[in-house]
Amino acid sequence: MMTSDGTLPSLLLGTLLTFTSGALGANPGLVVRITDRGLEYVAQEELLALQSKLHEVTLPNFDGDVRIKHFGRVDYEFHSLNIQSCKLLGSALKLLPNQGLHFSISDSFIQVTGDWKVRKRILRLKGSFDVKVKGITISVNLLLDSEPSGRPKVAVSSCSSHSLYVEVHMSGDLGWLLNLFHSQIESKFRRVLESKICEIIQDSVTSELQPYLQTLPVTTKIDHLAGLDYSLMGAPQATAQMLDVMFKGEIFSLEDRFPVAFLAPVMNLPEEHSRMVYFAISDYAFNTASLVYHKAGFLNFTITDDMIPPDSTIRLNTSSFRAFVPRIARLHPNINLELQGAVISAPCLNFSPGNLSTAAQMEIEAFVLLPNSVKEPVFRLGVATNVSAMLTFNTSKITGFLEPGKIQVELKESKVGRFSAELLEALLNYYLLNNFYPKINDKLAEGFPLPLLKRIQLSDPILQIHKDFLFLGTNVRYLRL
Numbered sequence: 090m091m092t093s094d095g096t097l098p099s100l101l102l103g104t105l106l107t108f109t110s111g112a113l114g115a116n117p118g119l120v121v122r123i124t125d126r127g128l129e130y131v132a133q134e135e136l137l138a139l140q141s142k143l144h145e146v147t148l149p150n151f152d153g154d155v156r157i158k159h160f161g162r163v164d165y166e167f168h169s170l171n172i173q174s175c176k177l178l179g180s181a182l183k184l185l186p187n188q189g190l191h192f193s194i195s196d197s198f199i200q201v202t203g204d205w206k207v208r209k210r211i212l213r214l215k216g217s218f219d220v221k222v223k224g225i226t227i228s229v230n231l232l233l234d235s236e237p238s239g240r241p242k243v244a245v246s247s248c249s250s251h252s253l254y255v256e257v258h259m260s261g262d263l264g265w266l267l268n269l270f271h272s273q274i275e276s277k278f279r280r281v282l283e284s285k286i287c288e289i290i291q292d293s294v295t296s297e298l299q300p301y302l303q304t305l306p307v308t309t310k311i312d313h314l315a316g317l318d319y320s321l322m323g324a325p326q327a328t329a330q331m332l333d334v335m336f337k338g339e340i341f342s343l344e345d346r347f348p349v350a351f352l353a354p355v356m357n358l359p360e361e362h363s364r365m366v367y368f369a370i371s372d373y374a375f376n377t378a379s380l381v382y383h384k385a386g387f388l389n390f391t392i393t394d395d396m397i398p399p400d401s402t403i404r405l406n407t408s409s410f411r412a413f414v415p416r417i418a419r420l421h422p423n424i425n426l427e428l429q430g431a432v433i434s435a436p437c438l439n440f441s442p443g444n445l446s447t448a449a450q451m452e453i454e455a456f457v458l459l460p461n462s463v464k465e466p467v468f469r470l471g472v473a474t475n476v477s478a479m480l481t482f483n484t485s486k487i488t489g490f491l492e493p494g495k496i497q498v499e500l501k502e503s504k505v506g507r508f509s510a511e512l513l514e515a516l517l518n519y520y521l522l523n524n525f526y527p528k529i530n531d532k533l534a535e536g537f538p539l540p541l542l543k544r545i546q547l548s549d550p551i552l553q554i555h556k557d558f559l560f561l562g563t564n565v566r567y568l569r570l
Contacts, residue, residue: 115322115337115352115353116352116353116354116355116356116371116373117322117335117336117337117338117353117356117371118336118337118338118339118353118370118371118373118374118377119319119335119336119337119338119368119369119370119371119374119540120333120334120335120336120356120358120368120369121333121334121336121366121367121368121369121540122331122332122333122334122358122366122367122368122369123331123332123334123365123366124330124331124361124362124364124365124366124367125330125331125362126362126363126364126365126564127365127366127565128182128183128184128332129181129182130365130564130565131182132180132181132182132192133180134567135180135182135192136177136180136194138293139177139194139227139286139289139290140175140176140177142289142293143172143175143177143199143286143289144172144175146172146285146289148170148171148172148201148203148281148282148285149170149281150166150167150168150169150170151166151167151168151274151277151278152164152165152166152167152168153165153273155269155273157265157269158265160209160265161209162209163207163208163209164207164208164209165205165206165207165208165266165269166205166206166207167203167204167205167218167270167274168203168204168205168206169203169204170201170202170203171201171202171203172199172200172201173200173201173202173219174199174200175197175198175199175200176197176198176199177194177197177225177227178194178195178196178197179194179195179196179197180192180193180194180195181193184327184328184329184332185230186327187327188230188232188233188246189230189231189232189233189243189246190230190231190233191228191229191230191231192227192228192229192230192231193226193227193228193229194225194226194227195225195226195227196224196225196226197224197225197226197227198221198222198223198224198225199221199222199225199282200219200220200221200222201219201220201221201222201282202217202218202219202220203217203218203220204216204217204218205217205218205259205266207266214261216259216260216261217259217260218257218258218259218260218270219257219258220255220256220257220258220278221255221256221257222252222255222279222282223252223253223254223255223256224252224253224254225250225251225252225253226250226251226252227248227249227250227286227290228247228248228249228250229245229247229248229287229290230245230246230247230248231243231244231245231246231294232244232245232246235321238307240302240303240305240307241302241305241321242299242302243294243298243299243302244294244295244299245287245290245291245294245295248286248287248290248291249283249287250282250283250284250286250287251283252279252282252283255271255275255278255279257270257271257275301542304542304543305319305540305542306319307319307320308320309538310343311340311535311538312532312535313343314342314343314344314381314382314385314387315340315341315342315343315378315381315382316340316341316342316343317338317339317340317341317537317538318337318338318339318340318341319336319337319338319540320336320337321334321335321336321337322335322336322337330362331362333358336540338353338370338371338373338374339373339374339377340374340377340378340381341377341381342381342384342385344385347384349377349380351373351376352373353371353373354371354372354373354557354558355557356369356371356555356557356558357555357556358560359553359555359560361560361562363551363562364549364551364562364563364564365563365564365565366547366562366563366564366565367560367561367562367563368539368559368560368561368562368563369558369559369560369561370487370537370558370559370561371557371558371559372437372438372439372440372557372558374537375438375537376435376437376438378537379435379436379437379438380435382435382532383432383434383435383436384435386431387532388431388432388435388529389429389430389431389432390429390430390431390520390524390525391427391428391429391430392405392427392428392429392430392453392516392517392520393405393425393427393428394406394425394426396520396524397516397519397520398519401515401516401519402515403512403513403515403516405425405426405427405428405516406423406424406425406426407420407421407422407423407424407425407426407457408422408423410426413508413509413512414468414505414506414508415506416505416506417457417467417505417506420505421457421459421465421467424457424458424459425457425458426455426456426457426458426467427455427456427458427464428453428454428455428456428517429453429454429456430451430452430453430454430472430525431451431452432449432450432451433450433451433452434450436448436449436476438478440554440555440556440557440558440559441554441556442554442555442556443554444477444554445477445478445479445480445554446475446476446477446478447475447476447478447491448473448474448475448476449472449473449474449476449493450471450472450473451471451472451473452469452470452471452472452501453469453470453471453472453517454466454468454469454470455467455468455469455470466504467503467504467505468500468502468503468504468505468508469500469501469502469503470498470499470500470501470510470513470517471498471499471500471501472496472497472498472499472517473496473497473499474493474494474495474496474497474521475493475494476491476492476493476494477491477492477494478490478491478492479491479492480552480554480559481552482547482550482552482561482563483536484546484547485538485539485541485547486535486536486537486538486539487536487537487539487559487561488533488534488535488536488537489530489533489534489537490530490533490534491526491529491530491533493521493522493526495518496514496517496518496521498510498511498513498514498517539561544567544568544569545565545566545567545568546565546566546567546568547563547564547565548563548564548565548566549563549564550562550563551563
């Protein structure tokens with residue numbers, strides 16, 4: 090059922106080929122929903138693939154001998170059979186709950202041309218013939234499962250092909266030869282053709298589709314810090330109109346994969362059918378990413394005086410602090426300061442209908458840089474800010490952007506006396522807006538990769554934000570080589 094350019098992997102669009110066993114009880118972080126529109130597209134792709142493959146079929150010769158009335162026994166041979174044209178018309182791909190897929194083709198025909206010859210002692214006759222096989226139906230059941238590695242596997246569990254009738258035209262207008270074909274050859278010809286069709290399908294699934302499925306990654310590396318777990322969870326939930334396929338959808342640390350202390354939420358997917366495929370990505374996927382980058386120290390930062398704009402009224406040195414923290418200037422005259430900041434805990438991205446938000450709680454500790462390279466702590470600040478988030482779809486990835494709100498600064502601890510921490514808001518706000526958040530947004534721009542195989546193109550996306558998850562609908566197209 091697959092052409093030499095690898096068309097059958099488009100079947101992955103119809104199911105992402107995953108009837109799997111896996112971790113039961115846990116909720117998925119990513120659900121791929123395939124609608125009836127998606128299945129219709131796959132069926133049409135497979136019809137074209139099989140039609141192309143049938144043109145490459147080599148049919149065997151048919152020979153033997155037969156007694157002809159008033160003529161005696163003659164030897165005959167029908168040879169050089171070629172499929173001249175093939176029209177596969179009606180196709181359908183249906184779900185078989187708890188099993189796999191049923192692929193069918195109906196109301197189709199194949200035209201075969203060839204040559205004939207007969208021999209009776211020294212008498213030899215030859216010519217050409219044309220056969221039209223009409224009313225062809227093909228029925229294939231595909232069993233979908235998973236391997237211990239977590240990758241999917243597929244096998245043909247049954248295949249049958251039938252034709253309603255055969256039309257034959259012989260050159261030479263030899264009625265007895267036409268009768269010979271119907272009586273001696275037609276049934277064999279039908280069986281061979283029907284067998285060849287199923288042979289093509291079986292071979293394509295075994296030698297082309299299954300190896301292609303092995304390229305589906307169980308995990309994908311995002312960068313030097315994080316990877317994405319695409320392992321499959323449980324059996325798909327099939328209805329008459331759609332198939333939901335569950336993925337773990339967890340981002341994990343490449344250096345030290347640690348257990349996540351929270352579960353993915355239950356996602357109540359809306360009844361949408363306008364697109365072929367829908368991706369539901371829960372906040373679990375994004376929040377496990379936050380855990381990884383927080384633990385790796387990606388959200389930590391250091392502010393030194395050379396990062397402050399030249400026209401700033403406050404510098405990171407004790408002389409600049411003299412006006413509002415006199416004691417620090419007396420204890421450490423003309424010494425530079427360094428601020429070391431960290432996000433207290435991994436920020437959680439909150440999904441609500443039409444809205445994304447998060448909140449960052451930071452601690453910033455100030456040090457004086459003593460001449461002997463010792464850093465002495467002098468005060469500690471608490472910084473809080475609300476952040477709005479935007480997510481967009483970019484060809485094969487979900488990308489993000491953070492827009493911070495106004496920060497609030499509080500003095501948590503001081504070894505140099507009490508002072509108004511609000512005086513540092515402008516300095517901190519400048520750094521966060523020009524250094525910290527651009528760094529985070531650059532990382533978010535790299536995107537969350539969707540589980541797609543090669544040569545799959547997404548189009549006409551629609552993006553919705555629901556409680557606890559992002560819902561992306563898209564049409565698909567397989568790019569032929």
